[in-house]
Amino acid sequence: MTDKDRHIIIVGAGLAGALVGTLLARQGWKVDIYERRGDPREKGYEGGRSINMALAERGRHALQQAGCEDAVMARTVMMRGRMVHFTDGSHQLQRYGRDDSEVIWSVHRGNLNITLLDHAEDAGATMHFNRRLDALDFEAGTARFIDDGDDGKAHEVSFEVVIGADGAGSAVRAQMQRETKLGERFEPLGHSYRELEIPAGDDGQFRIEPNALHIWPRDDYMCIALPNDSGNFTVTLFMPNEGDPGFDTVKTLQQARELFKRDFADLLPLLSGIEHDWQHNPASPLGTLYLERWRLYGRAVLVGDAAHAMVPFHGQGMNCAFEDCVSLARHIGEGPDLAAAFTAYENERRPNAEAIQHMALENYREMRDRVDDADYLLQRELGLRLQQRHPDRFVPRYSMVTFMRLPYALALERSRVQEDILLRATGGLEGLEALEGLDWEELDNEVRERLEPLTAEQKAGARK
Numbered sequence: 001m002t003d004k005d006r007h008i009i010i011v012g013a014g015l016a017g018a019l020v021g022t023l024l025a026r027q028g029w030k031v032d033i034y035e036r037r038g039d040p041r042e043k044g045y046e047g048g049r050s051i052n053m054a055l056a057e058r059g060r061h062a063l064q065q066a067g068c069e070d071a072v073m074a075r076t077v078m079m080r081g082r083m084v085h086f087t088d089g090s091h092q093l094q095r096y097g098r099d100d101s102e103v104i105w106s107v108h109r110g111n112l113n114i115t116l117l118d119h120a121e122d123a124g125a126t127m128h129f130n131r132r133l134d135a136l137d138f139e140a141g142t143a144r145f146i147d148d149g150d151d152g153k154a155h156e157v158s159f160e161v162v163i164g165a166d167g168a169g170s171a172v173r174a175q176m177q178r179e180t181k182l183g184e185r186f187e188p189l190g191h192s193y194r195e196l197e198i199p200a201g202d203d204g205q206f207r208i209e210p211n212a213l214h215i216w217p218r219d220d221y222m223c224i225a226l227p228n229d230s231g232n233f234t235v236t237l238f239m240p241n242e243g244d245p246g247f248d249t250v251k252t253l254q255q256a257r258e259l260f261k262r263d264f265a266d267l268l269p270l271l272s273g274i275e276h277d278w279q280h281n282p283a284s285p286l287g288t289l290y291l292e293r294w295r296l297y298g299r300a301v302l303v304g305d306a307a308h309a310m311v312p313f314h315g316q317g318m319n320c321a322f323e324d325c326v327s328l329a330r331h332i333g334e335g336p337d338l339a340a341a342f343t344a345y346e347n348e349r350r351p352n353a354e355a356i357q358h359m360a361l362e363n364y365r366e367m368r369d370r371v372d373d374a375d376y377l378l379q380r381e382l383g384l385r386l387q388q389r390h391p392d393r394f395v396p397r398y399s400m401v402t403f404m405r406l407p408y409a410l411a412l413e414r415s416r417v418q419e420d421i422l423l424r425a426t427g428g429l430e431g432l433e434a435l436e437g438l439d440w441e442e443l444d445n446e447v448r449e450r451l452e453p454l455t456a457e458q459k460a461g462a463r464k
């Protein structure tokens with residue numbers, strides 16, 4: 001490929017689009033990024049979904065590779081663990097890691113997106129807002145965009161290579177499927193989410209503990225709250241689409257108030273804007289997108305939610321999308337053959353995306369139904385003790401996913417072995433004190449036999 005051809009267009013200037021644009025522009029590519037919405041720096045951010053998110057080690061590492069970690073971290077709020085709110089009004093902090101070197105960070109989607117757009121432009125990428133991809137002609141090498149913001153006109157541009165970073169409903173993916181089968185399958189979760197807010201206090205301060213991700217687990221449904229750096233919290237109610245309660249039976253503000261009064265009594269008084277929020281923030285469905293193929297020869301490739309949208313219960317969709325961006329940019333940088341680069345990227349990332357999709361689904365049950373169970377707490381405690389005894393071998397799944405960068409697929413494989421060890425050891429035990437009576441020598445041997453020590457490379461990311 002000659003210098004003249006080193007041109008990539010990216011569809012979608014969301015989180016993945018802006019980041020991969022930065023990485024490629026820094027490698028010397030001419031990058032044009034097309035976004036259907038207006039410029040959030042001029043019009044305000046109109047994200048339409050999850051106002052804030054948990055940023056973890058994988059995401060931070062990718063931001064660091066793109067030179068924007070410090071700018072992003074400056075506006076985050078640290079979350080040390082889950083603050084579990086029980087039905088009787090009491091609460092308990094369950095730390096995520098061993099200490100404050102193992103934490104996650106709440107980041108505001110709009111602020112993050114704006115920081116990433118600024119960095120992409122600084123790196124040399126050109127932004128085109130109000131350009132919704134309508135059609136791609138792979139043979140002619142032309143892309144048609146519609147201006148939804150102003151005149152509704154169509155704009156045609158030519159392209160050599162296109163990256164689809166246009167989210168779960170990707171238009172790039174739809175256009176690729178006209179050329180070849182991608183093996184798309186979407187599995188709805190049957191649950192949706194709705195966002196509310198705990199505003200800051202009159203003094204601008206947080207009204208509940210700021211350095212935690214709050215959870216109100218209620219078996220089949222739950223609320224969570226993540227802090228924003230402006231003193232408020234974004235609260236998300238996750239609930240089945242149908243049922244009692246479900247979004248089909250809790251429709252009106254009155255019904256919502258009744259649900260909160262009964263099941264989230266300590267939270268309701270903090271939701272001072274519930275009238276407005278319930279009316280304006282719709283219930284949005286959740287699901288998992290599986291795709292057998294992410295690329296079309298050397299012409300098109302997908303990153304982030306466009307390739308593997310997942311349910312948000314491991315807080316990894318964005319983190320995984322950022323890892324995709326680093327991987328794709330690395331493979332593209334390795335040689336001139338883009339078809340080979342896209343194949344290597346897909347081979348590296350797809351098994352890992354599938355693993356985190358699976359773990360995210362499993363984590364929903366854990367968050368809403370298990371974090372207040374006695375047997376869960378027993379297994380968790382045993383897991384922590386085994387980690388103390390074998391820090392290189394027994395690392396809780398949450399830590400492998402959140403504080404390290406070992407491949408998600410390996411984290412899943414090892415965590416299955418660990419779960420088996422925990423289940424067998426705690427079967428029939430009751431109460432934390434029962435752990436004292438375990439045969440620790442036998443357990444230590446089992447850990448040594450079944451779990452190889454993690455290598456330094458696999459532990460990469462662990463901050464200690």
Ligand SMILES: Cc1cc2nc3c(=O)[nH]c(=O)nc-3n(C[C@H](O)[C@H](O)[C@H](O)COP(=O)(O)OP(=O)(O)OC[C@H]3O[C@@H](n4cnc5c(N)ncnc54)[C@H](O)[C@@H]3O)c2cc1C
Binds near residue numbers: 016034131316
């Ligand atoms: C409730 C909820 C909570 C979440 N919490 C977390 C969390 O805590 N941690 C975490 O890591 N992840 C979380 N996620 C997942 C995270 O939001 C996504 O994984 C992430 O946004 C994916 O980024 P993306 O750039 O691939 O897609 P998006 O962020 O969806 O960006 C796609 C962009 O493409 C644009 N676009 C779409 N169609 C077109 C078109 N035809 N033409 C031009 N532009 C187009 C869109 O306007 C948008 O700007 C959460 C998701 C949800 C729903």
